Each structure stands twice: as structure tokens, then as C-alpha cells.
Amino acid sequence: MSTESTKPSQYDSIGAQYDAIKSLPIIKEVETANFRKYAVELLASGKSRVLDLACGTGFCSEKLLEWGAASMTGVDISRNMIEVARAKAEQSGKDADGRLQYQVGDVLNLGIVDGGEYDMVTGVWLLNYASSREELTQMYRGIRANLKPSGHFFGVCEEPQEDLDTFVRQRQLFLGGNRRLFGLETEYTERLASGNGYVMETWAHVDPPFTMRTYHLRKSIIIEAARAAGLEGHCEMRRMEVPEEVYVKDKDYWALYDSFTPKFSTIFIAVERAESTRPF
Template identity: 40%
Template sequence: MSQYDSIGARYKSMSDLPAQAPEKPSVLNVLGDVKGLNCLDLACGLGRWSHMLVEEGAAHVTGVDISEGMIASARETLCNLPEVQRSKMEFHVQDCSKPFAAPDGPFDLVLAVWFLNYASCYEEMLMMWRNVHDNLKPGGRFVALTSNGFCGLELPYDGRYGVSAAALGKTEEGGWKCKVTAFTFPEEVAFENFHYPHVFYERAAAEAGMAEVSWRSHVVPADDGRLAGFWDVYNLRPHFSLLTAKKL
């Protein structure tokens, strides 16, 4: 059972935390024009990013996630949508760390937000990248948001932005297994994932046949009504990194 099966829809409450506020502007800044594209959303969770892709003009989005609970909740969100939007999204249970071909592929774009950092070892990371490669059309793009590959976990992330992350131990590959705690109301949400240096991702991407791997900067929300200096500490040590790659 996925650790997220026990979390389910409670995960949605994380969207109210400051730590999540930079995610959408950062992804949009890297994503580019998605109008008319056939997209795959890896580790789609409740479908937040699938909905965003459709709102940005994607022709169709297939969302996949290992958690049956998450997919059940994602499908429920479709019920209240107009048919024209509902027909553009579908959600399936799938372990994306194992070889698979998603329905309606191959795709123009694969998006993976908080996916690659769930690889427990290099072999799993490599398989994730191979799945990205194999589900893309030639010339297709990959956009990912993952844990910060340029800052280690020797020091934990404190909870000042609503989410903390602390190392549970080192991995053989030089990364960290970590516990993430989201200080949501009425109860906290906690889960485990992994934190790797950027070269770990780059090595797996190259071995999987992906090209033009590039790291991109985060973007904090503009004019979000917060006090001046609110994001200063975050900007010194962002919670995530973004990367793009291409299938030749």
C-alpha cells in the first residue's frame, strides 16, 4: 500500500501552506506553451497539475499515481466539471517506478511534480527516467519539480513555511532518506521520500537516453500580499529544484 493511501484527500490541505505557493509560478515559468498538447502527469496525486495543464490549454492529460486513494479522489474531482473539461482528463493507478506505457501515449509533454524524489535507489531513479523517455514522442519535453538538488540535508528545513524536512539517514548513492512534515490543520501530514544531489538525476537521465537536461530557478509569488522579506530565507535555500529534458 502506498503511504499516500492513508493520507488521501487530506493532502489537499497542503495547498494552503506557504511552502506550496512558489510551485505553480515556478512550473508555469518553465512549462511554456502547452496549447493542444497531449500530456502525461506522473505521480499526479489529486490531479492538481492535470487540471492546471487543461486550464493552460492542453488537449488531453493522462494522470497516473501509485496511490489508489489519490486516484479515487482525483476521479471524484471530475464529477462536478463541465463535460468539455471532464473529457480532457483521465486518471489511472500505476506504479511509475516500474516499466509501463500510459494510455493515450506517446506524449508531447511529461510533467512530474514531486515524483523523482521518491526513487529509493539509483535503479529506481533510472527506471523512472526510462518511463519518461519511453512515454514521450521524439522531440517531446519533460518538466520536473523535485527536492533541491543543490542543497543537502545536513541541516534540516525548519517549518517556517509550513513544511519541515529532516534526514533519517544517508543512502548508498550519497543522498538522504528524509521525513517531510506538513503542518496542516486540524492534523499534520507526514510522509517519507528522498533527497539527492543534482548529479544523481543527471546521470540517470543520460543513461535513460534523455538529452538537454537543464536546471531552472524557482519563482516566488509576486504581489501575494505577504510582508516584505517574507521569502528571503526561502530564496536562500528553496525547497525544490526544477529541471527540463528532451527526448531526441
């Protein structure tokens, strides 16, 4: 992997601002809570040496370590995000025993990271940076190359939809004037010429606000690309649930959120490198 030498990224100007997104209720109470539930499940089954791709400022890498990972390596294309992650780890002392380290690198050109053979590779908001089937296959190749044969990839992405044209039309109609609900505002700005997806722009209404440009590819592409890259095992997608104890604290807010699902939904995707007898 080419370390410390990737091209400038949109996240270089976001850096430390990014972590404010983690305080939004839909991230803190739903995404992180669900991430914890499934990550703990996988970590408990021995998936403990973890490679966190698109690690950003290290939020998930630190959480995985806290939840039981034996060691964590985070990789991100943005030098600035990695600098923030390293500074946080140094400040908290989490990197003191060498179990947490970060590298600058492009997942589209990953190679083997520190000897590979990871029990688990994570990618929380990674796959949505692939603009085509080819790029997604390339990302999955990097994932596969770093996994043990029984290893899992475990990520978070937009809810995969096959008929994205209808989905995008319905979503815009459904949202109407309520675009800023839940602190994130997303617009599908351009249909890809391939017909395989859309360009998305997401505004995070945090202080200070920032925007992210990503892609939403068709469901079949998400699966076909994994298979083309040699990830042959079980593939599972799970929708995020609002935990009961969170729901009861503000029923109106979460009932509104539920009424927007799946228009807003994000999911977990887990793909095994090879077929195994133990289901995810």
C-alpha cells in the same frame, strides 16, 4: 502498465487531506506560480498532450488542462489519491469531454500509457520517490517510453546538490529552532548506504497534518539516470523565484524565505527526449 493493481502506498492514508498543502504560501504563491509560468511556456510550444505522473489528487493535471493542455492522463501509485482525483474531476465536470482521465499505476513499472507518444510528461514531486540510481533510471525509462522524440519531461524536485553530506549538515545548522517555518518541516533521517543520497521525512503542518517519506539523491545521479534511460536532449534546472507581486505583499515573510534559499529550494527540471534545435 498494470492498472488498478499496485501495492499499498503511504499516500493511501493521506488521500483528500493532501490538497491542504496547496494552500501553504510557499506552494501556492511560489511553486504553483512558477509551475504555471514554465508549463504555459512549454504548452505554448505545442507540448499539449500531457501525461502527469505521480498526479496525486490531480491538482497539477487539472491546472495543466486549465492552462492549455489538449488532454491529460494522470497516473499515480495510490488508489486512494486516484479516487480523490476522479471524484474531483467528476464533481467539477472537468472529465466530461474525455480530456482528463486518471489511472492507478507504478512509475517504476510503467509501460506505455494509452498509446504513449505524449508531447510532455510531467512529474511534480515524482523523482524524489526513487531510492537509488537504478530506480531513478527505471522511472526515466517509463518517461522516455511515453514521450514523442521531441517531447519534454518537466518535473519539480528538491534542489539537486552534489555534496549532500555537507548540504545536510549546513541545513540542520541553518534551521536551528526554526523547523516549522513555512508550514513544512523536513528532516534527513538516514544516509543511504550507497552514499548517493538521504532518506527524508517531511511533516506538512496543515489541518490535519501528515508526513511524507522521500529521498534526496545526488545531482549527478539525477542527470546520469536520465542519460542511462535514453533521454539524450537538453537538461535544464531552474530555481523557483518569488514573483515580484507576491514579494511586495509581505516583504518580511519573503525576505526570510529568500534567506533560506537554497536550503529550502525546490527546482524545475526539464529534460528533452532527444536533442532538438529549439532550446527549452
